[in-house]
Amino acid sequence: MNLLIRAEFRRLLATRMWGGLLLAAAALGGGMFGAMALVGPENFDPPMPGLDTEAGLRAILGILGYTAFVPAAAGALAVTSEYRHHTAAVTFLFAPRRGRVLAAKLTTYAVVGLAYGLVLAGTAAVALFAVVAVRDVPLGMPVTTVLALLGRIAVAMVVYLLLGAGVGALVHHQIAALCVVVGYLYVGEPVLMMIPGVNTLYPVLPGGATAALTDFTYVADAISAELGSGTVHLLPPAAGALLLTAYALAASAIAVLLALRRDVA
Numbered sequence: 478m479n480l481l482i483r484a485e486f487r488r489l490l491a492t493r494m495w496g497g498l499l500l501a502a503a504a505l506g507g508g509m510f511g512a513m514a515l516v517g518p519e520n521f522d523p524p525m526p527g528l529d530t531e532a533g534l535r536a537i538l539g540i541l542g543y544t545a546f547v548p549a550a551a552g553a554l555a556v557t558s559e560y561r562h563h564t565a566a567v568t569f570l571f572a573p574r575r576g577r578v579l580a581a582k583l584t585t586y587a588v589v590g591l592a593y594g595l596v597l598a599g600t601a602a603v604a605l606f607a608v609v610a611v612r613d614v615p616l617g618m619p620v621t622t623v624l625a626l627l628g629r630i631a632v633a634m635v636v637y638l639l640l641g642a643g644v645g646a647l648v649h650h651q652i653a654a655l656c657v658v659v660g661y662l663y664v665g666e667p668v669l670m671m672i673p674g675v676n677t678l679y680p681v682l683p684g685g686a687t688a689a690l691t692d693f694t695y696v697a698d699a700i701s702a703e704l705g706s707g708t709v710h711l712l713p714p715a716a717g718a719l720l721l722t723a724y725a726l727a728a729s730a731i732a733v734l735l736a737l738r739r740d741v742a
Contacts, residue, residue, distance in 0.1 A: 495589060498589070502594075505597060509544075526617075539691050541598075546659050549640055553644050554655070556645030602627055640683070643724070643729040647731055662684065669682070680712050689713065689717030
């Protein structure tokens, strides 16, 4: 297992993807988020509460959760690239136990996902504190609460990278895996939420679990108000994290069961 994990790290560090992933985290956290904070959520269209309110601060921090497609896509690409370049057969000939190989990949990607999440949350924190100092506006929440939310967002990025890796192991084809990851997050789930009755399942869907983990209820509240339905009650943050992890592990387990001996045949 240790050999497999070291091999995964060496393979990953030999590519440009990990560096690009960390640069993307810095660009999203320090760049995009910093620009949104500088403009001010009260100037958005439609306008949102300002940074000096708890609702506005939670909403703009929660928007970072919508960038989870980046680590999810990276996880999917990292796994499917082995099938695209036909190196998966060599990997499984060297280590025939697919469950162990996939466990080594998930362990490696968890570390990479943590690095991504820390860079994203760290640069976002620097940008936020710099903006409130420049604009001379008070934070709508205590600093410790803000840092705790950013920490939960970092954890969400870890789990989404694992989820993307699980989808990649299940689908194998790069374009198809990306369509599943991005299409579901930005098309499939929002469509489901617009269906009366079905939207009650939102708390147990990946998006709902992410919202619970990051404490981002703005979208759920807006859709509930639009449909005239009751308020959607999300899971506790820890339960949201566990549910997201369960989705990733389930996809990986199904991939192992369905792909038994298929790739080296």
